[in-house]
Amino acid sequence: MAAPDxxxxxxxxxxxxxxxxxxxxATIQALIAHYLxxxxxxxxxxxxxxxxxxxxxxxxxxxxxxxxxSFRHAVHLKLQALKADSNGLFSPSLDTQLNIWSLxxxxxxxxxxxxxxLACCSGFLLGLEDIxxxxxxxxxxxxxxxxxxxxxTFADVIDQLxxxxxxxxxxxxxxxxADALVLSLIIASQSLLxxxxxxxxxLPLSHLLGLIMRTIEDAFDGGRFLSSLQSxxxxxxxxxxxxxxxxxxxxxxxxxxxxxxxxxxxxxxxxCARTVSLFVDHRPxxxxxxxxxxxxxxxxxxxxxxxxxxxxxLSGATGQSLLSPDAREVTTAIWxxxxxxxxxxxxxxxxxxxxxxxxxxxxxxxxxxxxxAVIVLQTLSHLSFxxxxxxxxxxxxxxxxxxxxxxxxxxxxxxxxxxxxxARRLCDVKSGLDPPLAHPFYQAKKAFALSAIxxxxxxxxxxxxxxxxxxxxxxxxxxxxxxxxxxxAHSVILAIFAxxxxxxxxxxxxxxxxxxxxxxxxxANCLIDNSVQGRLSTLQLRLAYAALVRSAASVADxxxxxxxxxxxxxxxxxxDEHDDERKHRLQLTLIxxxxxxxxxxxxxLLDPIRSFMDAAQDEKDRQELIDALFEEIKVRVGDKxxxxxxxxxxxxxxxxxxxxxxxxxxxxxxxxxxxxSLTPRL
Numbered sequence: 001m002a003a004p005d006x007x008x009x010x011x012x013x014x015x016x017x018x019x020x021x022x023x024x025x026a027t028i029q030a031l032i033a034h035y036l037x038x039x040x041x042x043x044x045x046x047x048x049x050x051x052x053x054x055x056x057x058x059x060x061x062x063x064x065x066x067x068x069x070s071f072r073h074a075v076h077l078k079l080q081a082l083k084a085d086s087n088g089l090f091s092p093s094l095d096t097q098l099n100i101w102s103l104x105x106x107x108x109x110x111x112x113x114x115x116x117x118l119a120c121c122s123g124f125l126l127g128l129e130d131i132x133x134x135x136x137x138x139x140x141x142x143x144x145x146x147x148x149x150x151x152x153t154f155a156d157v158i159d160q161l162x163x164x165x166x167x168x169x170x171x172x173x174x175x176x177x178a179d180a181l182v183l184s185l186i187i188a189s190q191s192l193l194x195x196x197x198x199x200x201x202x203l204p205l206s207h208l209l210g211l212i213m214r215t216i217e218d219a220f221d222g223g224r225f226l227s228s229l230q231s232x233x234x235x236x237x238x239x240x241x242x243x244x245x246x247x248x249x250x251x252x253x254x255x256x257x258x259x260x261x262x263x264x265x266x267x268x269x270x271x272c273a274r275t276v277s278l279f280v281d282h283r284p285x286x287x288x289x290x291x292x293x294x295x296x297x298x299x300x301x302x303x304x305x306x307x308x309x310x311x312x313x314l315s316g317a318t319g320q321s322l323l324s325p326d327a328r329e330v331t332t333a334i335w336x337x338x339x340x341x342x343x344x345x346x347x348x349x350x351x352x353x354x355x356x357x358x359x360x361x362x363x364x365x366x367x368x369x370x371x372x373a374v375i376v377l378q379t380l381s382h383l384s385f386x387x388x389x390x391x392x393x394x395x396x397x398x399x400x401x402x403x404x405x406x407x408x409x410x411x412x413x414x415x416x417x418x419x420x421x422x423a424r425r426l427c428d429v430k431s432g433l434d435p436p437l438a439h440p441f442y443q444a445k446k447a448f449a450l451s452a453i454x455x456x457x458x459x460x461x462x463x464x465x466x467x468x469x470x471x472x473x474x475x476x477x478x479x480x481x482x483x484x485x486x487x488x489a490h491s492v493i494l495a496i497f498a499x500x501x502x503x504x505x506x507x508x509x510x511x512x513x514x515x516x517x518x519x520x521x522x523x524a525n526c527l528i529d530n531s532v533q534g535r536l537s538t539l540q541l542r543l544a545y546a547a548l549v550r551s552a553a554s555v556a557d558x559x560x561x562x563x564x565x566x567x568x569x570x571x572x573x574x575x576d577e578h579d580d581e582r583k584h585r586l587q588l589t590l591i592x593x594x595x596x597x598x599x600x601x602x603x604x605l606l607d608p609i610r611s612f613m614d615a616a617q618d619e620k621d622r623q624e625l626i627d628a629l630f631e632e633i634k635v636r637v638g639d640k641x642x643x644x645x646x647x648x649x650x651x652x653x654x655x656x657x658x659x660x661x662x663x664x665x666x667x668x669x670x671x672x673x674x675x676x677s678l679t680p681r682l
Contacts, residue, residue, distance in 0.1 A: 008035055015053035025066045028055070032070035036105065037077035043101065047108025051116050059115060059183055061260050067116065068123030068187060071105075075127025079134060095135060098142045102128075106149050114156040115184055121150040122191040129194055147195050154192065155203055157184050162207045182261045185215055189267035197278055205279045206290055212272040213294045216301075216348075219261035219268075220341055221252075223304030226334070228252055230312050239324040241313055243331070253333045262340065269344040273351035280355035288359075291352050292367040295375045298345050302382035305341070315385065315441050338386045343400075345383065349376045350404040353411055370415035373408045374422055380405065381448050388444035392484045394451035394491075409455040419459045426453060427468035443482035450476075450488035457495040458502070465496060466515045477526055480535055490536070493523055494544055497551035504554040517560060520552050524564045528571045531585055538585050542592035550596035558601055565593060565601070569608055584621050587612055591628045594645075595636035602641060606648060613656075626656055 011031040014023040032050060036043050056063045082097050092100075105124065109117050125146040132143065161181055192200065228248035236242050243249060256262060276294070279287040309315050320328060353376060356369050380393065387393050393405045412419055426449040453460075453469055460469065469492065476482075476489035500516035527545050530536045536544065545568065553561035568590050575583040590609060597605055609629065616622035633645045 007031055008039070011035060012049065015049055015055055018054040018057070025062065029066045029070045029073075032067075033073035033077055036071070036074035037081055042104045044104045044108040047105045047120075048110075048112070049108075051109050051112025051120060056116055057113075059180055061183055061186065064115070064119040064183055064187055067119040068126070068190070071120050071123035072127035072130070075124060075131060079131050095142050099145060102142065102145050106145070109149075114153060114160055115180060115187075117153045118150075118157050118184060119187050121146065121153050122187050125150050125191045125194060147199055150191060151195060151199050151202055154184075154188050157188075158204055158207050158211065161211055162204075179260070181211060182215055182218075185212060185268050185271065186260065186264045189264065189271040192271060193274060197281075200274070201278050201282045205275055205283070206286060209272070209275050209279060209290055209294060212268060212275065213297055215261060215268060216265070216272070216344060217297055219256070219259060219265055220301055220337075221256060223301035224308070225252055225256045225337065226305060226308035226312075229308055229314065229334075233313055236324065239327065240322045241317060241327050242324040243327040245326050245329070247330075249334075250330050253330060253337060257333050257337055262337070265340055265344055266347075269347040273347050276348060277351040277355045280352060280359060284359045288356075288367050288372075292372055292375070295349060295352070295372060295379070298348065299375050299379045299382070302341070302345065302379050305338070306382045306385075309385070310441055316439055318440060335386075335389075338383070339389070342383050342386050345379055346400050346404050349379065350400065350407065353404070353407050357407075357411065368415065368418075370412050370418040373411040374418065376404070376408045377412065377422070377452060380408075381445065381452075384448035385441050385444040387448065388440070388484065392444075392451065392488075393448050394454070394484075394488065396484070405451070406455065409452060413456055413459050416459045419456050420461055420464050423453055423456055423460055423464055424468060427464075427472045438481065440482075443485050446472075446476070447482065447484040447488050450485065450492050454488065454492045454495045457492065458499045462515050469496070470519070478530060478535070486535075487540070490530075490540070490544060493519075494547050497523075497548055501551040501554040516551070517555070520548065520560055521563060521567075523548055524567045528567060528586075531571070531582055531589070533581065538588060541585060542589050545589045546592040546596045549593045553596060553598055553601070558598065561597060562601060562604070565590070565597070565605055568593070572612070580618070580621075584624075587625060588628055591625065591632060594629065594632045595638065595641075599641050599644060602644060602648075610652065 008031075010023065011028065014028055014031075035046055039046055050067070056067060078098070078101055079094075082094055085091075102124070106121075109120055112120075125143065128143045128146050135142070161184065226249070232243055232247035232249035234242045234244070261268070276287075276291055280291065314331065314334075317323065323331060353373065356372060359369070380387065384393070387397070387401065390398055390401065393401060395402075397405065412422060450473065453472070457465070457469070473489040473492050476485045477493070480486045496516060497520075524545075527536070527541060527548065531541055545564070549561055549564045552564050568586060572583055572586045572590065575586065587609075590605075594602070594605065594609070613622060613625050613629075616625060630649070633642075633649055637645050
């Protein structure tokens with residue numbers, strides 16, 4: 001018994017001192033965990049000694065982490081001790097003993113400093129979460145006591161951090177050497193996510209959201225962490241861009257990236273996201289103005305980043321070869337901070353918009369859902385040069401960004417007037433910050449704008465499309481220098497045609513979409529021009545031209561649809577005889593148009609298809625043409641045209657089967673005779 005007594009004596013003497021220079025923090029952590037779990041008869045006095053110890057003042061992350069970890073380990077050790085002692089027939093159950101022990105510890109924590117109690121409660125709850133799997137399902141209520149204590153303690157912290165007298169003299173003196181707000185949020189973010197929603201909402205969510213947003217704003221220096229970038233750039237004989245390691249931007253970015261708040265910005269952002277989500281769910285009227293304010297703050301941060309980033313030579317750098325070794329080191333840190341900011345924005349804004357979907361905009365006083373969506377899209381637009389590093393905001397984005405981007409556009413799309421106004425602002429950019437067209441910053445911003453417009457096309461009026469959207473797309477339809485912008489521009493045009501086809505099918509009038517029909521000839525020739533190598537891929541060309549023909553065929557007058565087919569036939573006929581690859585791509589494109597034309601045009605279309613199949617000299621190309629046509633018939637041709645197509649195919653299949661081995665069998669193991677037998681039912 002002498003060794004444990006000496007250990008307890010060492011612990012108590014260390015806790016009584018105002019510094020830990022004689023006893024390392026790791027030793028104190030181990031001693032606290034051991035004696036909390038094993039001291040008899042009650043851990044209450046020891047818990048009271050710990051929570052009132054001056055050794056944890058002034059606050060630091062390392063000290064609070066020691067407290068949290070020691071209480072977490074104590075739970076594990078207590079479980080082991082209880083399992084070792086639970087031999088008696090009449091001994092209390094495991095969960096009962098844990099409850100008694102937990103209550104004893106929380107009694108000892110009463111009256112201690114709020115932030116120290118928060119660290120203790122946080123670690124205790126994390127420990128209980130760890131051991132839940134070792135308890136019977138019906139006996140896991142032991143965690144409820146720790147959840148209640150954590151919520152009450154954190155509410156006390158919020159109250160002290162939010163008081164108008166700056167927490168009071170006593171509180172201020174304890175926290176004067178450390179950022180108490182940041183440390184409190186870091187500790188809380190590790191455990192509050194485990195608290196059930198009904199308990200979490202007992203917190204003062206408005207104050208909590210304000211404190212979190214203040215912390216995030218401070219972590220990124222209000223978006224001003226690049227303010228010294230321009231003045232820090234220079235050049236030398238070997239490199240166009242040089243940044244000395246002792247420059248102001250080096251010190252600034254090092255200060256930001258090495259801060260405690262940035263190190264834990266992920267956890268803080270998760271806490272903010274949950275706060276926003278539950279705030280909207282439970283108190284929407286109170287939440288919407290504050291969430292709008294929070295989103296505006298994020299928008300302001302990103303706007304400041306853009307203002308400081310764009311004028312610099314670094315924003316136009318397209319490769320590492322332009323940077324000196326020192327500049328590369330600083331640039332890497334800058335990009336890491338920018339990406340961290342992007343992830344934080346995505347996490348916070350996605351949580352709010354996901355909850356807002358279920359909240360109707362019922363009050364003229366509260367911010368509208370579409371207004372919040374516009375703020376989010378503006379924030380993402382500011383960071384479009386960062387988003388471009390991840391494949392853009394559209395189909396190539398990572399899942400979280402893609403979900404937020406399309407969610408914001410869906411919310412915005414429910415408000416036609418706001419959608420048209422937002423599209424107008426995206427297209428009509430006259431800011432003095434506009435860079436040259438080839439500038440990477442411009443290309444990223446334009447690609448983001450086109451991706452957004454593509455989703456809004458169905459709700460845009462024809463005047464906006466004609467006067468703003470189309471002129472915005474035109475410069476990029478044949479410019480492949482920036483692939484994302486090139487593909488986004490074509491996607492917008494195809495969205496215009498798809499919207500026209502949809503509206504034509506829903507309307508009895510054939511007069512709608514006059515502008516759309518007028519640009520069909522232009523776009524047909526544009527696609528043919530982009531059929532050369534290095535522009536649209538074969539798959540992209542086939543999908544785009546089929547969509548164009550489908551839109552042109554959506555009206556009663558089929559001359560426009562046949563015009564598209566005729567342009568394609570003319571292009572095939574005029575292709576240089578030595579450019580077999582392009583001719584083959586155009587032939588595949590023509591085959592892709594088969595499901596897009598109505599029954600009246602099918603015979604005219606199938607005749608040239610049969611002709612160039614018969615005339616094909618290369619057996620591999622001919623096989624690919626036949627397979628492509630078969631796939632269109634089997635999968636995409638409509639019910640009205642299916643019967644005719646199968647009969648047409650049946651007349652020629654034997655001819656092609658004799659020259660192409662294996663064509664008697666349909667892909668997937670079904671014979672052509674089997675599909676022919678389905679014709680009457682189709």
